Amino acid sequence: MIDFGNPVHLIAFVVMAIGLFFDIVGCLGLVRLPDVYNRLQAGTKCVTLGTFLILLGVLIRFGFDAMGVKALLCLWFIAMTSPTAAHAIARAAHKAGFPLWKGSVVDRYAGSKEDPKGVAS
Amino acid sequence: MNKVLSAFVFNLLVWLAVTWTFDPVSLAIGAVLAAAIAFALRNVELEEVPLLLMPHRLLWALLYIPVLFLYVVRANLDVAWRVLHPALPIRPGIVKARTTLKSPGARVLLANSITLTPGTLSVDVVDDTFYVHRIHVPEDDPDGDMERSMGRFESYLRRIFE
Numbered sequence: 122m123i124d125f126g127n128p129v130h131l132i133a134f135v136v137m138a139i140g141l142f143f144d145i146v147g148c149l150g151l152v153r154l155p156d157v158y159n160r161l162q163a164g165t166k167c168v169t170l171g172t173f174l175i176l177l178g179v180l181i182r183f184g185f186d187a188m189g190v191k192a193l194l195c196l197w198f199i200a201m202t203s204p205t206a207a208h209a210i211a212r213a214a215h216k217a218g219f220p221l222w223k224g225s226v227v228d229r230y231a232g233s234k235e236d237p238k239g240v241a242s
Numbered sequence: 243m244n245k246v247l248s249a250f251v252f253n254l255l256v257w258l259a260v261t262w263t264f265d266p267v268s269l270a271i272g273a274v275l276a277a278a279i280a281f282a283l284r285n286v287e288l289e290e291v292p293l294l295l296m297p298h299r300l301l302w303a304l305l306y307i308p309v310l311f312l313y314v315v316r317a318n319l320d321v322a323w324r325v326l327h328p329a330l331p332i333r334p335g336i337v338k339a340r341t342t343l344k345s346p347g348a349r350v351l352l353a354n355s356i357t358l359t360p361g362t363l364s365v366d367v368v369d370d371t372f373y374v375h376r377i378h379v380p381e382d383d384p385d386g387d388m389e390r391s392m393g394r395f396e397s398y399l400r401r402i403f404e
Contacts, residue, residue, distance in 0.1 A: 212366050
């Protein structure tokens with residue numbers, strides 16, 4: 122699949138490797154960060170960029186053929202849906218009363234008229 | 243009718259891109275599906291889509307993609323550093339920031355841009371007020387700092403939508 126003598130393949134490989142790095146960091150963040158909000162930060166976005174770069178690597182490797190264009194479409198859908206989903210989860214978690222991590226410094230959302238039942242950290 | 247037709251054409255183009263073949267059977271299936279989806283969505287209002295067909299707005303939209311991508315990469319490196327750091331240097335919290343953008347489409351894209359830029363996550367949008375969770379809240383003027391960060395995106399989004 123990857124021919125290292127071919128510069129296009131090499132660039133694609135490097136882009137995919139960087140994407141993989143961000144995916145790994147995202148997974149690490151999911152384990153290491155303390156509460157649902159911080160985990161969403163790492164879990165959805167490092168992973169968005171990671172997956173984005175892997176698909177970009179596929180596009181570079183195959184160009185605009187059946188495989189590459191599918192990668193381009195997936196890339197677009199991920200970039201659009203992933204932040205929306207993260208936003209929905211964060212909002213639902215706050216409304217359901219999940220507290221922020223005890224080390225959190227400020228919560229301007231708690232007690233606002235949009236979320237009167239929300240708990241402060 | 244016009245809207246259903248343009249939705250049909252758009253759906254068919256997506257189908258062609260996904261299947262990447264002009265095989266008649268595949269095309270027929272695609273046409274049926276595209277028509278069904280266009281008909282099902284006939285009552286969905288997409289009042290801001292025609293705006294994007296104006297050339298100068300489209301140009302700004304295309305310019306916005308690499309700009310956003312650069313911010314995303316830069317901010318991702320920041321989060322990667324925090325996650326990999328043994329001491330986990332985070333100072334999380336939810337801040338409140340106001341936007342000057344008026345159009346709903348621009349606000350949606352702003353909220354998505356904030357969320358895509360790691361370290362910041364839109365929790366709720368109420369009228370012109372954004373509630374944003376940050377992984378590292380700055381010491382002084384947390385709300386103002388967020389508004390300045392949003393300003394970078396707002397200048398582009400305003401040119402695209404307003």
